[in-house]
Amino acid sequence: MFVDYPEGGTTVGIITEAHRQQYLDEGYFIIENAISDAHLQILRDSCDRLIELMHEEMDRLETDHIHISHRGKRYHIAKKYDQVPDLSEYVFGELMADVCRATIGEDAFLFYDQYVVKAAEQGIKFSWHQDSGYLGFSHRPYVTVWAAVDDMSEENGTAFVLPYSKVGIRSLVEHIRDEETGDKVGYFGKEPGIPAIVPAGSLVVFSSLTFHCSSSNTTDKMRRAYVTQYSPEPIYRPDSTDEMHLAIPFLEHGKTVR
Secondary structure, three states: EEEEOOOOOOOOEEOHHHHHHHHHHOOEEEEEEOOHHHHHHHHHHHHHHHHHHHHHHHHHHOEEEEEEEOOOEEEEEEOHHHOOOOOOHOOOOOOHHHHHHHHHOOOEEEEEEEEEEEEOOOOOEEEEHHHHHHOOOOOOEEEEEEEEEOOOOOOOOOOEEEEEHHHOOOOOOOOEEEOOOOOOOOOOOOOOOOEEEOOOOEEEEEEEOEEEEEOOOOOOOOOEEEEEEEEEOOEEOOOOOOEOOOOOOOOEEOOOOO
């Protein structure tokens, strides 16, 4: 499969059958240098602007903590893709369409998006969890696309994934809230996981049932990642007819509708 980036990027092979099979067997795959230079710059500019807006909101509320974002330590800035110029070009671009087709199928909805940022020498860790654990009820699994906005290393707090074959779990488990950080935690074992040591512009793609975590940023530079999540159908809370989060149509029968 090939994707052409007319904005100055290159034509590259994106997703192979091996990637698809690894997603089925182990719950994840990694593609290095997948994002075009133009889209990577959009991701960086958008992150900077959204952090500025979050600081303004913290100042208004006279706090240094909003949900699981902590001023100067880590930021989780969610559902803001439409509040900065051009970010939707990436969110609804052909690269994301290819990822969805290879993982959740021919129909896809944007379920959620967020920046996950760890400040230099202060970014605190993020505990082992399944993304579905933050919902806490049964639903069709969705796909998470974790984009490296900066070069990633163990030292700056990259993501770790835990393959199905290592943890022996591929279904939703109960998560426990960490009162200090606000994290939900679903795995307490000793498996170290696989670190995504990748250059900026790479993707870590994993199921909402795949355990993942990240360590602290001990470097002198900020560590930024952008996460988009796509579901095969709108997700509803039990006993509710209200769609959760974004539920924005993206693919229908394999073709983009945005």
